[in-house]
Amino acid sequence: MPSLRCLALILGVAVLASCGRNDLEEPPVPLGDFALGLNIVVADNVQKVPISREASVEEWEAVMKKAVEDRFGRYQGPKLYNIGISVDGYALAPPGIPVVAAPKSVLVITANVWDDAAELKLNEEGKQITVFESLSGETVIGTGLTRNRKEQMEALSYNAVKRVEEWFLQNPEWFGLPPRDPPPEGTARAAGDR
Incomplete structure (x- = not known):
């Protein structure tokens, strides 16, 4: 039976690995008259969780600016909007014992x-x-073992800027689109929308 468990684990990891995909290869979702103006990122006051790989202010600013440009530079609307992002805190998972002590990387902006x-x-x-x-076959065991520091920073920045885009889509009136209908009374807010 151990080989059956091993096979199930391998299949599970393969399924998880297929979950992550890069939506930047697809056309951008409609965002009204949006075009990227200034792309401002500051990380002067960033806080690092004690158990973390090191990353400099300059590295965070560069990787976040690239993530903003990659996502929002695709929009070709007639009006410029400036985006400002402060990198507030992070933890880049160091190598650990798989599953038992495999910390996850996190970013706060x-x-x-x-x-x-x-x-x-x-x-x-x-x-x-x-x-x-994002959850994938390699992050199940902790990215400290499977990704280097730069890859972790890129993945976190991608996810953070995607969430910024989702936030913009929740406020279409900012970009010349009709406001969204409010959710029916008693409907719980989406997880993470706080």
């Missing part, structure tokens, strides 16, 4: 958006977003 021409900030308060690396 705060995002803001401005109408460039009107010089107007569109959100009242910064949107804080916390993301983990």
Whole structure:
């Protein structure tokens, strides 16, 4: 029976590995009149969780700017919007004992958006977003064993900026689209929408 369990584990890992995919290869979701103006990322006050690989302020700023450009640079609307992101905290999983002590990587950012021409900030308060690396065959055992520091940072930045895009889609009126219908009374907010 041990070989049957081993086969089940291998199949499970293969299924999980197929779950992660890069949506940047697809056309962007409609976002009204949006075009990327300024792409501002600051990490001067970033906090590192004690059990973490090291990453410099400059590295975080560069990887986040690239993630913003990769996602939002695809939009070709007639109006410029400036995105500002503060990298607040992170943990990049170091190598550990698989499954038992395999910490997960995490990133916390705060995002803001401005109408460039009107010089107007569109959100009242910064949107804080916390993301983990996506679940895949290699992250089940902890990315400290399967990914280097740069790969972890890229995966976290990708996930964080995707969440920024989702936040924008929840506020279509910012980008010249009709407002979304409010959810029916008594409907719970989506997980992570806080």
